[in-house]
Amino acid sequence: AVEKQFYTDADLTIGSKINVWGREVTICDMDEFTAYHYKSKFNVDKPTPIHYKQTEAAKTEREVPPYNGWGSEEDSRANCLKLIAQAPKRDFIKFMKKDRQGLDSHVLRYFARLDTNRPIDMDRTFIISFFLSDDTISVFEPEKRNSGIVHGKFIERSKIKKPSGEYYAAEDLHVGAVVNFRSHQFLITDADEYALSYAEKHQFPEAAVERIMGEIAKNIPEVNELMEETEIPLELFVKFLESYCQLTRHAMLTIARKVRLPEGT
Numbered sequence: 197a198v199e200k201q202f203y204t205d206a207d208l209t210i211g212s213k214i215n216v217w218g219r220e221v222t223i224c225d226m227d228e229f230t231a232y233h234y235k236s237k238f239n240v241d242k243p244t245p246i247h248y249k250q251t252e253a254a255k256t257e258r259e260v261p262p263y264n265g266w267g268s269e270e271d272s273r274a275n276c277l278k279l280i281a282q283a284p285k286r287d288f289i290k291f292m293k294k295d296r297q298g299l300d301s302h303v304l305r306y307f308a309r310l311d312t313n314r315p316i317d318m319d320r321t322f323i324i325s326f327f328l329s330d331d332t333i334s335v336f337e338p339e340k341r342n343s344g345i346v347h348g349k350f351i352e353r354s355k356i357k358k359p360s361g362e363y364y365a366a367e368d369l370h371v372g373a374v375v376n377f378r379s380h381q382f383l384i385t386d387a388d389e390y391a392l393s394y395a396e397k398h399q400f401p402e403a404a405v406e407r408i409m410g411e412i413a414k415n416i417p418e419v420n421e422l423m424e425e426t427e428i429p430l431e432l433f434v435k436f437l438e439s440y441c442q443l444t445r446h447a448m449l450t451i452a453r454k455v456r457l458p459e460g461t
Contacts, residue, residue, distance in 0.1 A: 209234070210243040224248045265378075268354045286330060294329040302328040304366060304391040308335075308382040311374055319343075322350060322382060324375075326366055331355060333364060335377060351377055370395070370402040372445030387446075392453070395446075402446040405454055412441050412451075 203214060213222050224246040226234075231242035260276050263269045270284040294302045304326040310317045320343075323336045334353035337345070355363050356377050369375065373384045387395075395403035402408075437448050 205233070206238070209240070210245060222246065269357070270355070291329045294327075301390065304328065304369065304394060305388045306369055306371070306384045306391060307386040308375075308384045311381040311383040320345065324369065324377075324382065324384065325353075326364075326369055327353065328366060331363060331365065333377065335380075335382075351380070367400050367402075370400065370444060370446035371449055392449070396450060396453075402444050403450045405450060408443065408447045408451055411443065411447075412437070 207214065208223060210223055210226060213220050215221075226242065226245075234240045234242070258277075260273055263272055266272065268284075274284050275281045296302060306324040306326075308322045308324050310320055310322075312318065319340075321338060321340070323338065325334045325336070327333070332353050333351070333356050334349070335351035337347050337350045339347040357363055358368070359376055364375065369384060371384055371387055375382050375384065392403070396405070437443050437451070443451075
């Protein structure tokens with residue numbers, strides 16, 4: 197028969213090394229009860245504990261590897277922070293408030309094109325969707341016959357960072373803005389009615405009428421008289437704002453929506 201030997205209390209003392217399932221473990225310290233036991237049974241004083249904890253100065257800051265593009269960045273970061281990966285926590289309250297509710301989709305959709313001089317890419321059009329429930333963005337390329345380009349999903353729905361390192365927010369997307377999504381530069385050319393109305397209702401910087409009118413009034417004090425019950429062609433109105441005020445296309449569109457325009461302009 198194979199004789200089995202087990203560790204006893206005589207084998208365990210500060211500084212001794214034991215084998216635990218193939219791993220060598222060093223005993224560094226003991227509590228007061230264990231020290232009293234060794235003193236009364238073996239007449240051995242408590243040895244000097246072995247220092248094993250790192251000092252604050254010796255601790256190294258955990259480095260998170262750069263995002264490699266697989267999955268979401270939050271999910272990849274969670275895999276690096278804990279031994280057993282856990283899904284990143286979502287703002288559930290915000291998700292419930294900003295999820296689709298009847299006809300209120302809480303999705304802002306913009307039309308865009310690639311900001312490039314390459315002839316093959318200049319005519320490509322895209323639909324950028326911003327989901328208010330979790331601040332994620334997706335990009336879809338509609339089908340264009342005989343273009344030779346595969347249509348469909350262009351960028352998977354996910355949070356996207358700006359070149360500065362911050363995540364894109366709803367206020368960052370507006371008509372005329374140039375955005376950088378995963379090294380692709382888009383120029384936003386238009387927005388749907390829901391996106392325009394939502395921006396005006398929630399006073400986005402480029403859709404706040406009072407702020408825009410204040411900027412115009414700084415350069416042209418007489419603009420308020422011009423706007424009162426005046427019908428002017430849209431093209432002339434845009435040239436007027438471009439000539440005297442440094443306004444974005446979205447700001448000009450917001451003002452145009454508030455001005456009575458004759459039909460067909």
